[in-house]
Amino acid sequence: MKVLKLHPLMTISLLQMQLQRLLSCNVAVYMRHSVANAFDTLKEAGFDEENLIEFPIDETLSLREFEEEVEERFNFTLELCNKDNKPFTNKSQHLFQISSSQPKKEEKNYQLDISLDMLMNNRQFPSQNISF
Numbered sequence: 536m537k538v539l540k541l542h543p544l545m546t547i548s549l550l551q552m553q554l555q556r557l558l559s560c561n562v563a564v565y566m567r568h569s570v571a572n573a574f575d576t577l578k579e580a581g582f583d584e585e586n587l588i589e590f591p592i593d594e595t596l597s598l599r600e601f602e603e604e605v606e607e608r609f610n611f612t613l614e615l616c617n618k619d620n621k622p623f624t625n626k627s628q629h630l631f632q633i634s635s636s637q638p639k640k641e642e643k644n645y646q647l648d649i650s651l652d653m654l655m656n657n658r659q660f661p662s663q664n665i666s667f
Contacts, residue, residue, distance in 0.1 A: 537592040541609065543578035543585060547571045554615075557592060559634045561620050565612040581610035592630065599626035 537557045541550070547564045551573070554562045564571045566580045576582075588609075596604065598615050606612050614622050615633070623633075 537594065539590040539592055541577060541582065541584070541588045541590060543576060543582050545577050546573065547575050547577070547580065548573035550577065550613075554613075557634075558615070558630060560623075561616040561618065563614045563616055563620070563622070565614070577609075577611060581612075583610050594631040594634070595629060597627045597629055598623055598633070601630055602626075 539553060539557060550564060551562050554560065564580055566575060571580050590605075590608075592601070602613060602615065616622050
């Protein structure tokens, strides 16, 4: 089962990446009827919860039903879009149809270790003239 994880301090861009991974589609998030900035948080977009929420995605729902359920439950608006960021015109299409229509890539589960200890111990960047 696919689970969407939402937190009030999560950015819109993180939500978009999560939905891209879970449903293989893009998403536009709206704040007060205009497209939200990628760096806005879900709280700024209207998410009223105080803690992390795990929201199971029912892939048998239509796009319209999913969008309405998210809006009713979490108080922010989203619109599922195709890879070209154009909203899907067939809102009666089911979520499982979107993800199954995308070519399957070999899924790699890379873990990026960016712990403070690792950064402090591997200080090779100054010699390469790389700045952050």
